[in-house]
Amino acid sequence: MNHVIELEGVAKRYDGAGAPALGPLTLGVAEGEALAVTGPSGSGKSTLLNLVAGLDRPTDGTVTVAGRRVDRLSEHALARFRRAHIGIAFQFFNLLDDLTVIDNIRLPAQLTGTGRRAAAARAGELMEMLGIQQHAHAYPGRLSGGERQRVGIARALINRPELLLADEPTGALDTAAGHGVRDLLRELHRGGQTIVLVTHDLALAEACASRTIHLVDGRLVLDTYARDAR
Amino acid sequence: MSVFGGGAPARVARSGAGRQRVRTVVIAVATMMAVASAVVAGTLMVVAAAPFDHAFDKQRGAHLTARFDPARAGAARLAETGRLDGVTASAGPYPSTTIRPVGRSGFPLPALTLVGRSDPHGAVDRVELTSGRWARGAGEIVLGSSFEGPGVEIGAVLKASDTANAPALSVVGFARSSSGTADAWSTPAQIGPLAARGHPVTSQMLYRLESADTREQVLAGRAGIAAAVPSGALLGTQSWLDARHAAGRGAAATVPFVTAFGVLGIVMSVIIVSSVVSGAVGTGLRRIGILKAIGFTPGEVVRAYVAQALAPACVGIVAGVPLGNLLAVPMLADTESVYGTVSLTVAWWVDVAVPAAALLVVVLAALVPARRAGRLPTVEAIAVGRAPRTGRGRRAHRTLGRLPLPRPVTYGLATPFTHPVRALAMLLAVAFGTVATTFAVGLTSSLTAVGSSQDPESRAAVTVTTVRAPAAAPPPPPPVVGDDGPPSPAGGGEEPPSPAVSGGTAAGASRPAAADPAKVRSALASRAGVESYYGKLRTEVAVAGVSGAVRASLYEGDARDGHHALLSGHWITGRGQIVVPTRFLERTSTEVGDTVRLTYRERSADLRIVGESFDTSGNEPEVHADMADFPPARPDTFLVEVKPGVPAEEVARELAALVRPLGGDATTVPPAERGGVLLLMDALALLLTLLLVCVAGLGILNSVVLDTRERVHDLGVCKAIGMTPRQTVGLVLASVGALGVVGALLGVPAGYVLHGLVVPAMGRAVGTGMPAAVLDVYTPVGLLLLGLGGVVLALLGALVPAGWAAGTRAATALRTE
Numbered sequence A: 001m002n003h004v005i006e007l008e009g010v011a012k013r014y015d016g017a018g019a020p021a022l023g024p025l026t027l028g029v030a031e032g033e034a035l036a037v038t039g040p041s042g043s044g045k046s047t048l049l050n051l052v053a054g055l056d057r058p059t060d061g062t063v064t065v066a067g068r069r070v071d072r073l074s075e076h077a078l079a080r081f082r083r084a085h086i087g088i089a090f091q092f093f094n095l096l097d098d099l100t101v102i103d104n105i106r107l108p109a110q111l112t113g114t115g116r117r118a119a120a121a122r123a124g125e126l127m128e129m130l131g132i133q134q135h136a137h138a139y140p141g142r143l144s145g146g147e148r149q150r151v152g153i154a155r156a157l158i159n160r161p162e163l164l165l166a167d168e169p170t171g172a173l174d175t176a177a178g179h180g181v182r183d184l185l186r187e188l189h190r191g192g193q194t195i196v197l198v199t200h201d202l203a204l205a206e207a208c209a210s211r212t213i214h215l216v217d218g219r220l221v222l223d224t225y226a227r228d229a230r
Numbered sequence B: 001m002s003v004f005g006g007g008a009p010a011r012v013a014r015s016g017a018g019r020q021r022v023r024t025v026v027i028a029v030a031t032m033m034a035v036a037s038a039v040v041a042g043t044l045m046v047v048a049a050a051p052f053d054h055a056f057d058k059q060r061g062a063h064l065t066a067r068f069d070p071a072r073a074g075a076a077r078l079a080e081t082g083r084l085d086g087v088t089a090s091a092g093p094y095p096s097t098t099i100r101p102v103g104r105s106g107f108p109l110p111a112l113t114l115v116g117r118s119d120p121h122g123a124v125d126r127v128e129l130t131s132g133r134w135a136r137g138a139g140e141i142v143l144g145s146s147f148e149g150p151g152v153e154i155g156a157v158l159k160a161s162d163t164a165n166a167p168a169l170s171v172v173g174f175a176r177s178s179s180g181t182a183d184a185w186s187t188p189a190q191i192g193p194l195a196a197r198g199h200p201v202t203s204q205m206l207y208r209l210e211s212a213d214t215r216e217q218v219l220a221g222r223a224g225i226a227a228a229v230p231s232g233a234l235l236g237t238q239s240w241l242d243a244r245h246a247a248g249r250g251a252a253a254t255v256p257f258v259t260a261f262g263v264l265g266i267v268m269s270v271i272i273v274s275s276v277v278s279g280a281v282g283t284g285l286r287r288i289g290i291l292k293a294i295g296f297t298p299g300e301v302v303r304a305y306v307a308q309a310l311a312p313a314c315v316g317i318v319a320g321v322p323l324g325n326l327l328a329v330p331m332l333a334d335t336e337s338v339y340g341t342v343s344l345t346v347a348w349w350v351d352v353a354v355p356a357a358a359l360l361v362v363v364l365a366a367l368v369p370a371r372r373a374g375r376l377p378t379v380e381a382i383a384v385g386r387a388p389r390t391g392r393g394r395r396a397h398r399t400l401g402r403l404p405l406p407r408p409v410t411y412g413l414a415t416p417f418t419h420p421v422r423a424l425a426m427l428l429a430v431a432f433g434t435v436a437t438t439f440a441v442g443l444t445s446s447l448t449a450v451g452s453s454q455d456p457e458s459r460a461a462v463t464v465t466t467v468r469a470p471a472a473a474p475p476p477p478p479p480v481v482g483d484d485g486p487p488s489p490a491g492g493g494e495e496p497p498s499p500a501v502s503g504g505t506a507a508g509a510s511r512p513a514a515a516d517p518a519k520v521r522s523a524l525a526s527r528a529g530v531e532s533y534y535g536k537l538r539t540e541v542a543v544a545g546v547s548g549a550v551r552a553s554l555y556e557g558d559a560r561d562g563h564h565a566l567l568s569g570h571w572i573t574g575r576g577q578i579v580v581p582t583r584f585l586e587r588t589s590t591e592v593g594d595t596v597r598l599t600y601r602e603r604s605a606d607l608r609i610v611g612e613s614f615d616t617s618g619n620e621p622e623v624h625a626d627m628a629d630f631p632p633a634r635p636d637t638f639l640v641e642v643k644p645g646v647p648a649e650e651v652a653r654e655l656a657a658l659v660r661p662l663g664g665d666a667t668t669v670p671p672a673e674r675g676g677v678l679l680l681m682d683a684l685a686l687l688l689t690l691l692l693v694c695v696a697g698l699g700i701l702n703s704v705v706l707d708t709r710e711r712v713h714d715l716g717v718c719k720a721i722g723m724t725p726r727q728t729v730g731l732v733l734a735s736v737g738a739l740g741v742v743g744a745l746l747g748v749p750a751g752y753v754l755h756g757l758v759v760p761a762m763g764r765a766v767g768t769g770m771p772a773a774v775l776d777v778y779t780p781v782g783l784l785l786l787g788l789g790g791v792v793l794a795l796l797g798a799l800v801p802a803g804w805a806a807g808t809r810a811a812t813a814l815r816t817e
Helices: A045-053 A075-085 A101-111 A116-130 A145-157 A175-190 A202-208 B007-019 B021-058 B075-081 B188-194 B215-228 B240-247 B249-283 B285-293 B298-339 B348-375 B378-382 B394-400 B407-418 B420-453 B517-526 B582-588 B648-662 B676-710 B712-720 B725-765 B780-807 B810-815
Strands: A003-012 A022-030 A034-038 A060-065 A086-089 A163-167 A194-198 A211-216 A219-225 B064-068 B087-099 B112-116 B128-132 B140-144 B157-159 B168-176 B184-186 B202-209 B234-239 B462-465 B530-543 B550-556 B566-569 B577-581 B595-600 B603-613 B622-626 B637-642 B665-668
Touching: A003 A045, A022 A045, A022 A060, A022 A194, A022 A211, A022 A219, A034 A045, A034 A202, A045 A060, A045 A086, A045 A163, A045 A194, A075 A086, A075 B725, A086 A145, A101 A116, A101 A145, A101 B407, A116 A145, A145 A163, A145 A175, A175 A194, A175 A202, A194 A202, B021 B240, B021 B249, B021 B298, B021 B348, B021 B676, B064 B215, B075 B087, B075 B202, B075 B215, B087 B188, B087 B215, B112 B140, B112 B188, B184 B188, B202 B215, B215 B234, B215 B240, B234 B240, B234 B582, B240 B582, B249 B298, B249 B348, B249 B420, B249 B676, B249 B725, B285 B298, B298 B348, B394 B407, B407 B420, B407 B725, B420 B676, B420 B725, B420 B780, B462 B517, B462 B648, B517 B530, B517 B637, B517 B648, B550 B595, B577 B582, B577 B595, B582 B603, B603 B622, B637 B648, B648 B665, B676 B712, B676 B725, B676 B780, B712 B725, B712 B810, B725 B780
Parallel strands: A034 A194, A034 A211, A086 A163, A163 A194, B112 B184, B140 B168, B550 B622, B577 B603
Antiparallel strands: A003 A022, A003 A060, A211 A219, B064 B202, B064 B234, B087 B112, B087 B202, B128 B168, B140 B184, B157 B168, B462 B637, B462 B665, B530 B550, B530 B595, B530 B637, B566 B603, B577 B622, B595 B603
C-alpha cells in the first residue's frame, strides 16, 4: 500500500526529562485515506498534526510525508515542501484580515511563484466548488464562521496538495456551519483527497473518516477502520 | 525612591520596562543623544559670546579705535570728535607707534603697537592690569598679557629694536585690553624717542558708539569721524566686532552645526520616544485590558505607562549630561586660551535646564499615548487579538497586491499602511538619519575644502626653500592675542635671513646662511621637468591704522597657482595690488577698491585692494601682495609645478641636489595637516552623526520589532501555508524598504538644504563669507549614495526582527496571540 504519511517511533517531548506529549508512535496513512485523530485535551492530537505538517520537529523517530523525511528538512525546504504537498485548515481559520477572500485563497499559490491570474483562476474554481464565490472580494471579518472555514479549506487546497490536514475544523462553528464543513470534507475524501482530521467531535470523525485513531496521554490506544473502508 | 515610584503602577512599569528591552534601550539612547547635543549646543552658544562681552563691558571697551596723523589733526581737533553725534564716550588722543623689540636671548618679538598712556583708566578702554604695575617713567613698558611666560616676565629687559643703540625697556607689568587697542603701553613721553624710522608717531583715539552692533553701524560711526577731521588725517581704524569675532571664533564656528545636530537630536528623540510609548500602548492593549479588569484606575494605567518611558529616559539624561560636558571640553579649551586665566566651564544652568527640558519633553511625549491607554474601554482592550482588526491598509493591500512583484514583497510593502502613525515615526527616523548623514558628509567635505583653501601651497608639486627645514623655524616668539599658534613652517613667520643680513641681528643670535634666491631661480630654470614656479615670502608688515603686525605673503612671479579662494574681486596680477581677507576689511573698515598703506622694512607702499580672500585664520588675517612693491623683500620659498608625466619626487631630488650646497632644500609638498578647530569639528560631526544614525536605527528596530510582534500570528499563518524563511525576511524588509526610500527622498534634500544654511552661518560666525568650493560640495552620485544610505539604514534596522520573524517556528507563532 502506498503511504502518504509514515511515522516511525515518533515521540515529542516539550521538557527534556518529562513524559512525552506524544509517542512513541508508529503510524502509516495510505493515499486516499481519511484519518480522524481523536482524544481528550492534552492527548497529543495537535502535536501529531504539527509534526506531520512539519510545523514542529519530533524529539525521536522519523516523519515521512509524500516520500520525504520532513523531520530532516531545513526550515526553508520545509516551507517549500509544505506549500507543495500539504494544505492546512485551522480551527480558528487563521485568515489574514488585511486580505480579501480571493487574496487569502491564492496566497499559497503566489508563494510558489504561480502567476496572479493563474492563481485567481484556481481560486475561482475552488470558491465555486465551496460555494463562496460571491464573497471573493469581501474581507474575512464580514463572513460567518462557516464561510470563513470554507475559505480556509479553499486556501489549503489551492496548490492541489496530496495531504489535507484539518485541525478541529468545526470547533469554532455552530451546528449548521459544522455540518456544512463535514459534508465538504466528505466530498473531498470521496474525490480521493488524503485527509488527517483532528477533532473532538466523534460524529464528525465517523461521518468523514475511513479510519479513526484515538490518543490518550500521547499514546495510540485505538485504531479502527470504518466498515465500508475495510 | 526610583522613578517608578511605589505601588502597583510601579511594579507594572518595572516589569514593562524589563520585558521590552529594545524599547527601553531605544528611549535611553535617544534621550542621551538629545541631551548631549543640547548641552554642547547650549554651552557653545554661551561660550561664543559671553566672556568677551563681559570683559568688554567691564572695561568699557572701544567700539572703534582710530589712528590719526598728528600733523593733520591736533589734539584739540581730535578731542572734538568725541562730542560728535553717535559717539557716547571717547578717550585720547594717545601717542602711538610700532616697535619691534628684541628679547634677552636675541629673538625678535612681533611688531607691537605701543601706546602712550599715563594710566590704564579712562572713559574708554579701562585696561586691566593682570600682573605688575603701570609704566611710570622712561625705560618701562607694560606688555599685553598674552606675552607673559617663561621667556618674558616682570623685570625682563627688552631692547626697543634690533639696532645696536636701541634703548632698553624693562617689563613692569602685563595688561589686557579686551578691545585690542594696543600690544604694549608706556608713558606718553616715551613714544617719540621709541618711534623707529618708518613708524612715525600717530595719535590714537578710542570711541564708544551709540550703535555698534553691526559692521554697518560701526562704518557709519567711522564715516562721521572721518568727516570731522581734515582729509588724510584718519590713517586707519579698528572695529570692536573684529576682536569679538576673533575671541569666540573657535566656539562660534561650531555653534551653528552643533545647534543643527542638537535640534535634529531633540526632534528625533521626541518622535522616537512618543512612537515607542505609543507602540507600547498599541501592542500592550490586552495587557492594559487585563490591568483594568483587575482594578487599575485609568490614572494608574497612565502613570504606569509614563513611568515606562520616564525610567529609561532618566538613564539617558544622566548619561547625556556628562557626555555633553565631555564633548564641550575641547571647544571650551579652545575659547579659554583666548582669555588666558579666565576659566570656562559648562554653565551650570545649561546642565540644569537641558535635563529639565528633556524630562518635560519625554513626559509630554509619553503622556499622549499613555492617556489613550488610560481611556481605553476594558472589554475592547481585552478582546484585542480575537476581534477582527480595523480596516486600515486594506486598499493598499489590494492595490499593491497587483504589482508584478513576488507576493511576500507586495504584502510587506502594504504593511506600513496598517499602522500609519508607526509608519510615519519610522519614516521620520529614516529621514532624520539621512538628514544627519547628508549634512555631516557635506559638512566634512566643506571643512576639507576650507582646509585645502587655507593651504594653497599644498597644491604645488615641489617646494624649494632657501634654508634647510630644521633651520627654517626661528625661535618661537611669544603668542600674540588670539594667535592660532606658530606660523606654518613653510614661511616661518619671519623673513629669512638674506645673505646680506645673515647673522646680523643686534642680539648676536647666529643664523645659518640662506641660499641666494637668484641662484635658486637659476637652478629652477635649469631643470627640464619644471613647468612653472613662483616665489613667496611669508612675513609681517605694518598696515596704517591697524594695531600690531599683520601677516603677509609677498609673491614673486605668476602666483596664480597658489592663489587663495576668493569671495570677491580678483587675485593680484601685478604691482600696486593687494588681496585681503574679510576680517581685514572689517578691521580697517575698507572695501575692495580702497587703498591701504603697507610698510615692510621701512618701505611703504599704497596698494589697492583688488580681491577679498577666504581666510578663516581668526584674528591673524593674512594679506597678499606683489613682492615687487617691497624691494627689500626676497623669496624664501619657491612653489614649483612639474610638467605632466614627470614625477614630482624626481624633480625634488634633482633640485635638492642643486640647492642644498647653496644652503637651501627641495621637497615634495607633504599633505596639508588639518587645523585643530577643523579636526575638532570633523570629529564632533562624526560623533554626532553616529549618535543620530544609531538612534534612527534603534527607532526603526523598535518599530519593526513592535510590528513583527504584532504580526507574529499572521506570519505564523503565512509560514504554515508555505512561506519560506527567506520570503519572510523579504516581507519584513519590504515593509521598511519603501519607507526607507521615501525617508531618503525626504532626508537627502533636507540635509542638502541644512548644509546650505549652516555652512554660511558658520562662516558668518567667524566673520567671513564662504566661496563656492566650500559650499558646492555635493555631487549627484554622492547624493544618490546618501539616499541609498537611508534605505540601507532602514533595512539594517529591520534586519534583526526580520531574522527573528524568519526563525520563529510556525507552531510557536500560531500559538501566539
